[in-house]
Every structure is written in C-alpha cells, then in structure tokens.
Amino acid sequence: MSLILEKITISLKRGKKLIDGLSLNVAKGEIFTVMGPSGTGKSTLLDAVGGNLSENFDLNGEVTLNNQDLLVLPPEKRNIGILYQDAILFPHLSVGENLAFGLKDKKQGRTMRRVEIDKALCQAGLDGFYDRDPATLSGGQRSRAALMRTLLSQPAALLLDEPFSKLDLDMREEIRSFVFSSIYKRNIPALMVTHDPTDAAAAKGSSVSIQTI
C-alpha cells in the first residue's frame, strides 16, 4: 500500500525535459522529500501526480496509489490531498465552513459534522474559529486550517508543495511538526517538494535531489 512513481518524464510540449525518468516509492506513513532549487520542475512533478498538469506539458511514466493507476483519473477522483505554500481558504466561507467543505459526506447529520469539525479545529489549535473570516487568519493559522480541510476529505495520499516556505521562521518548526505528526497519525504516504534542507531532515523519510537538466 503506497504511492509509486515509475519512470516519470515530464517535458514541455516540443521542448526541453524537466524531469527525466524519476522513480520513487513512498511507503505508508512516510514523508518522501524531493529536493532541488527552484525552476527544476518540483511543483510540476506534484501537478502531474495531483492531476493538475497544464496542457503545455507532456507526461510519460506511471503513477499508482495502492495499486491503482492514477494518471487516467481526473484530479477529483485521485483521492490525493494537496497542501500549497500559500493555501487558499475559500473567501466566501468561514474557517469552519471551509473545513465542512472538505469533510466527506459519508459523515452525515449537521450536528455530527459540526462535532467532527470542532474536533479538527481543536487539533489545529483553532478552537472557536468556526465563524472566523479566513482573511483574518495569520499565515500559520491558515496553513493549519488548510491541512485540516485536506485531512477531513480523507485523502489516501498527500502532496506538500513547499508547505512551510512562506511561514515566519519562528513558527515554521511548530507548523512543520504539526503537519508531519498528522501525517504519521493517519499513516498515509506523503510526497513533499522543498528547497529547504531542514524540511527534509525533519521529515525523516527517504529523499531524492533533482537538478536542472
């Protein structure tokens, strides 16, 4: 049970290769780090796995999650959560409603759902934030809310796109350990791209460096 990338090659349409034959295997509960300076196509790699690759790219290779071929599926069917460096909380919804938007509808009944969301807010240190306007949150609070929204949708794997690089140094450590421990707890594979070596060290998983080709 894991996220497997097999000989992934991404190139610009009629253009240069960004990623050439990358293979990696992310185990359950592992945070796999892809390192590299900006411009090496790290985010493009995550777009490919998440299903958001722009039409300007060609993608070859194979991605499977729990033995299921992902590349034939649209993003919403892949069951993969994404955490961006500056996560968007939908501005027309309150913080709690953003989480409710993420929460799978398997959980039914308004009170039951509300209990679940309050629990998640509490875990993220956002007690009593249900009715808050997302625009009033700090960067760290926003990342935590976005993570909870993603986790409530019960993804089978998680992609982290430089998730801590926009945060202030003093809170980066705290948010990082919160995100990582949440992933360990759910025991799902996570693929992180970053250019910060301390992220890779903290993730304690395997890592690979990609360079400009």
Add this chain to the structure above:
Amino acid sequence: MRVALNSGIVVRILVLTIILGPIVLGLFQNVVSIFGQKPSLEIVGLSANPLNTLLIVPGLVTAVITTLFTGIVATAISLVLAFSFCIIFLYKGVKPRKLAIITMLLSAPHVVVAIGLTFLMAPSGWVFRLFASLSDFESPPDIFIVNDPFGVSLVVGLVIKEAPFLIFVIMASITQIPVQRNLCEARALGYDLANCWIRVIVPQIWPLVRLPVFVVLAYSLANVEMAVVLGPTNPPVLSVLLMRMFLSPDVTFLAPASAGALLQVLLVLAVFLIFYLLEMWIRFFGKMWLCLGTRSAIFRIIFPWMAQFSFCMLLLGCFALFLSFVWSFASHWRWPSVFPETMSTQNWIRFAPDLIPFLGNSIFIASSTTLSAIILAIAWFQTEKRDDAVNGKLLPFAICIPLFIPQIGFLFGLNTVFLKTGLGGSWFAVIWSHLLYVFPYVFIVLANPWRSIDPRIAKSASALGVGPFKQLLFLKIPILIPSILAASAIGISVSIAQFLPTLFLGGGRISTLTTEVIALSYGADRRILGVVTTLQALVPWIAYAAAFFIPRYIYKNRSGLGGISS
C-alpha cells in the same frame, strides 16, 4: 493641492448633475403632471384622480403581470444560461469563434435582434418555411408565435440579447480571482469541475456580477424597443402601454400615464427588493448546502447540456441577424421558399438613399454623445484623488443609476421640462438623454486602464518640466488610445440602440435608424426592414472593428500598447 481638490469637487458635481439631474427632473415632473392637473380638463367631465383613471385603463393588470413575467423569467434564464456557458471556460478555455458570436450579439442594437427574430419565428418566418417545405401545409399557420399574449417570444428575444452581456461580465469578473488555484484546491478535495464552478467560483464572482444582473433585470422589466416588436400586443407590457398613452393625441391620458410611469419605477424597485431577499435566502441556504460536503455528479451531467443549449440560443440570435442580411438582398422570396428565389442589390439601391438622413442622424447623435462622455470621464479621472474612499464605490454606483431606472419612468416628464425651457425637441436634448446611458459604460471601460497608468510616467514628465495639461494631451491620451477607442465603440453601440430617448426628447422631429425601424416594424415590407436593420447593425460592428484594428495599426511597433485584445 487645494486647487486640485476643488476642481475635483466641481467636476463631480457637474457630472452627477448631468447624469442624475434629468432623472430627478423627469420623476418630479411626473408627480406634477399627476397632481397639478389643469381645471379646464375637469370641466370636460373627467375623473379628478389620475390614479383612478390609470387603474381603469383597459388591460392594465394584464400588462403588469406580463411585464413581471417576461422581465423576471428572461433575467433568470439569461443568468442561468450565461453561467452555464462560462463553465466551458473552465473546461477548455473559450474559443475565439464563440467570443466573436458574443461580441456580435452584444453590439447589435436590441431592435435589430428583435426584428431578426421575427424573420425567424413568425408564422411566415424561416422556421415555418422549413417545416412547410419538408411537409405540405400550404399557408402560414394562424397562430401567435411572435407577439404571443404570454410574452414568450419577448422572453426569447431578451435572453438572446442579455445572456451575451452577462457572459461578457462573468468572463471579465473571472479574471479577478485566482481561478486555477481555487480549482486545484477544490478538485483535490474531491469536487469535479462543475461542482467547483457552482460551489467555489460562482459565489466568489457573484459580488462582481450582481449589479450587471440588476441592470439586465431593470432593462427586461421596462424596455420598449424589444417589447414593441416581440411582446404581446393587446394589452402590451406596461412600458409599451404607457408609451401609447403618452403618445396618444388625447391629452387626458397624460396624467394617468405619468402615474403609470411612477408605477413602472416602483415595480422595478419592488422586483429589485425581491431579488435582494432571494439572494440573502440563497446565500443562507447555499452555505448550509456547501457545508454538507456532497460531491454529487448531477452538475457534471447538467452543465455541458446547458452550455450547449445556451450556445444554441446564441447561434439562433446570430442566425436571426443573418436573416435580416439575407432579406436586405432578397428581391423575390415567397412563402414557403426556404431560400430567396432571386437576390440582388436592388433593395439597397431603392431604399438606402432614403435612409441616409436617418443614418446620418444616428451617427451624429452617437458620436456627439460618445465624445461628450469621454471628455466628462477624462475630466473625472484627471481630477481624481487616489486615496478617496467615496470615489471607490459610491460615486461609480451613482453614475450607473440611469441603467436601473426605467426609461419610460422619467423621459416623458423630462421632455415636458425641456419643452418649458425651450429645449424640447432639440439635438441638445436628445444627446443629453443618450448621454445618461452612454456615460456609465464609457466610464467603466476607461476607469481601470486610466488608473493603472504607471505613475512613474507622470513623474518623469514632471521632472522634464511638462505640465499636467500637456501630460494629459501628449502622454495619457496617446497611451490610452486603445481603451478610448474601445469605450467609443461601446458608447456608439449603446447610443445607436436608444429608442425612447430619441422618440420623447426629439419630440418627433428627430428620427434615427432605431425610430425608423420601429415605425417600419408595424407591418412594413421585410426587404426594407432587412436593409434598415442591416445598416443599423453595421454601425456598431464597424466601430468595434475599428477599436480592434486601429491600435494594432498605429502602435504596431509598440508592444507595450496592445489594443483591446485584453
């Protein structure tokens, strides 16, 4: 600094007086007409109370009901179709070919679309010719397809004309939010594109779309030019009923018509209130619905169909315009032929010379109005202070008020005021009344480009010793030529389409292509109607084409100044 502030206030007061003054005067004159009745009329034995007279006008209740029905239904359908159409944007981007169709319908005058639709849908129109040639019924069916008593054909006409406007507005609003990022986040949570559109994108752009929707609502509830051609006839919708009363040779209709004009204004305001309450209701329950987290597949199935349907409606509109064009060249085209038997330029040679004066009037009024609007708008922006909160929201809204007030509600009253001051039936009065409708669009189109001129340009110029006026003339205006041309094209297309302002303020002495088309629409030969409407549609199209190509030509070596491709 003080001088700049004062001139700013003067310009704002001047512009607001020009734009809002006529509305206040016209509405006030209505009240005067209702209550200030001359005793001489009472002697003739008329009811003293014009409100009572209004209430016993035959067909008033039906007129109000069809007005509400056509206006509300047309707006609702236009809105749904426009949003459905724009979802294609998320799937694959919009192809230029489809945009061309939208621009074509957007710029075509309302009455031209309406006439085109009669060519298409009337019992002896193209659709029934097609049926007749396929089967074997011999004469046109004896039914009300156009001018049906329920106003269905009016709804079709309004939708075909207003949906492109809303599509245009939605497309422009969509660039204001990070659509791709929103989509990535929402799809990763398990929502398909159609669900993302309705749950994430639409609620975010709604605040930008709301006012244009109200403009569409106001127009659909109170327009005259489409209702005259396509709407029910006996009784017609309220606006047309009132126009007949105002124009009646029997002056005793004047006071009840003025009361009716106020009724029309109140009707529109009441529907605004209902829509506002409806919006709050949808907002409340919509949020609850979003919080349920359902990822239903229903929208993914419905939306592509709806998008196709709205595309078909737009194609239908274009085909209607095309039929006008064909009729203008048809010399023999008898029922039930699907194609004209013979075609020639004979119609144009015969009718065009008589139409030249109308065309000239239309162009003269449109260009004078547009030029005045551009000068006023530039004066406004030139004296604008950047950090002014009132400038931000309130004043731009005030400028758009004419778009929300029914024309029939105040224009006749305004003409009465003008007659008293000796300006009645003058070019000046007609141009002023057109300005109310042209200025808001010119202002909106110019506002953003003007405000986004790089402030360093002005600073560099000042450092070189160039004064503000020279800066305006030799820097800002040349830089903004593409936007000014775009604003001109829109201004011209708005002015060309005006009917009631020309009719009432011109006092019957000033005729344009629009007033001529409507005069001819009461049963004139289709060939001459084809010629007039084609001519009328050509003017805004040429203006749009000029706005598109001229900047490309004059700035072909300046990649920083790109034309209206944006």
